[in-house]
Amino acid sequence: MTTLKNDRFLRALLKQPVDKTPVWMMRQAGRYLPEYRETRKKAGDFLTLCKTPELATEVTMQPLDRFELDAAILFSDILTIPDAMGLGLYFAEGEGPKFKNPVLTAADVNKLAVPDIEQELGYVTDAVSMIRKTLDGRVPLIGFSGSPWTLATYMVEGSSTKEFAKVKGMLYDRPDLMHKLLDVVADTVIQYLNAQIEAGAQAVMIFDTWGGVLTTRDYKNFSLNYMQKIIDGLKREQDGQKIPVIMFSKGGCQWLESQAETGVDALGLDWTIDIGMARHRIGDKVALQGNMDPSVLYATPERIREEVAFILQSYGKGSGHVFNLGHGIHQYVDPDNAKAFIDAVHELSIPYHL
């Protein structure tokens, strides 16, 4: 394996000393970049972009060529898993993701099985290998998956949702079915992330985008519980290197203490929590990743620097902080503002690591 030229990101996740705070952005390969929109047009549609390793590699690399990012993240979609399980993912123009065969009944749940990862999701592991090769040790590559609960919301609703009527209907009325569904998805995520690790992912992240819509009790039973299962089933070492795991429950900052007890290496934070307060609450247990409000990128470069300075000061001295946005970068952000953000993190964080 090539030696990493920049291992700041991995070191910070493991709370080892760094020279500057590492930084990357959720959805850094995305629609705010004109070159992404070009490749997307060339691909024809979003799914083709995900399913063609050459194109996925191309867009994964694009933000690295513009900005001094400390990590690359596999370009893919969290819904590849339900698609591989036979739900028939498609994207209706301007409408977000949809499934031809949502999971609505007991029979639908009972039919679910862990798919053959190599056969059904080989395009993802192929992309991981190809990106890793293209990166050539420049920065580490992050693999990822949605959390079982987050995937379940799409699988049951058949699309994005604001009210979660069907999926919560199942959760409250048929918890047995919901647990069965989550269990098979968790088993799939384990195999999926382990395959990404074997293919070259140097850290993995679990995106629990919708954990925050649950009650405290249900978050533990229906979301955290299955992320725990995944964490217990992951390969935490590959080729002699530790593979750090990051967990991110958006809207879940009230449950940081329980999240930190799962054995993850780092917790993602949305922007609503003060990162210094989060560090105070979880102590030195895990690293923290976050958490600038993505909307700050609509402001001026000067204002962006101020906000970066505020968050760095709030976290304080020492390693264990991976700077990021508190959610994915918005599509209407000016790429120059993203650059101002990334440069500010590197420049302003030096004193915190002396």
Next chain:
Amino acid sequence: MTTLKNDRFLRALLKQPVDKTPVWMMRQAGRYLPEYRETRKKAGDFLTLCKTPELATEVTMQPLDRFELDAAILFSDILTIPDAMGLGLYFAEGEGPKFKNPVLTAADVNKLAVPDIEQELGYVTDAVSMIRKTLDGRVPLIGFSGSPWTLATYMVEGSSTKEFAKVKGMLYDRPDLMHKLLDVVADTVIQYLNAQIEAGAQAVMIFDTWGGVLTTRDYKNFSLNYMQKIIDGLKREQDGQKIPVIMFSKGGCQWLESQAETGVDALGLDWTIDIGMARHRIGDKVALQGNMDPSVLYATPERIREEVAFILQSYGKGSGHVFNLGHGIHQYVDPDNAKAFIDAVHELSIPYHL
């Protein structure tokens, strides 16, 4: 003034002993009721419904005739205020609220002024008087307003939003303008709520629907700060009766301690927080209102009862709890399930007040 036949709601807000836990539902007069849909059809459109006191009274009373509710809430919309400020509220079919004249520039902000409440919002105070008369002491009447920050999101975006790009752009880039806007809205809310109190509202609630999209620092500066101003400016007594004030920041449960310090009588809770934990955190400082996940109403009556029992047990013995949902009732809920919810609260709460 007529003596109240049922003052459980007001007593609980003031932490005085009650026989049962009082209960009402946010958006209890709404689309899930067939009789509401009838009146709405008769009105022609939503704004006419809001602006015609007879119709607003009719729909306010509808849920009381079906369920054993312990409070009525004025039927209106939080956007009456920006409408009265000249922004030109309209509802595009199936698209949610829009403004003809959103607040986009410094000039737009500088033009804003407190409207003449009697002239521009007399239809609201007329509705309050008429509802109060129609209630004839059956249960107390709640008046309400949106919080300045929540109103600002609609005023700047010109519509509902998921990304808050424009309003946060202004907040981050031109905090001076944002403060000016919030200040004039806060002054308006004070006069508006005081006018509702004079017209007969026996408690008032401030809905901060979008406080939870802010960072901890910005929540305090741009949302809580202006709710504090309102609370300081409200008439807290009318005709010798105390007028309790409820504040509800959705997604704001991490800031309960600061909310409790504003001098409110009660805090609304969304469903993500365990109510026992919330009570533990704020002690006996204020009453709590909430917090069943509205999606539980998609489950069976048996399951709804279980969830009610769980929340009652979590809150524990004694007064200071007004049962409610953690957000407005969804439009596709079966009214019979709402009845099961309300009846369960009354029936199962008796032992907690012995």
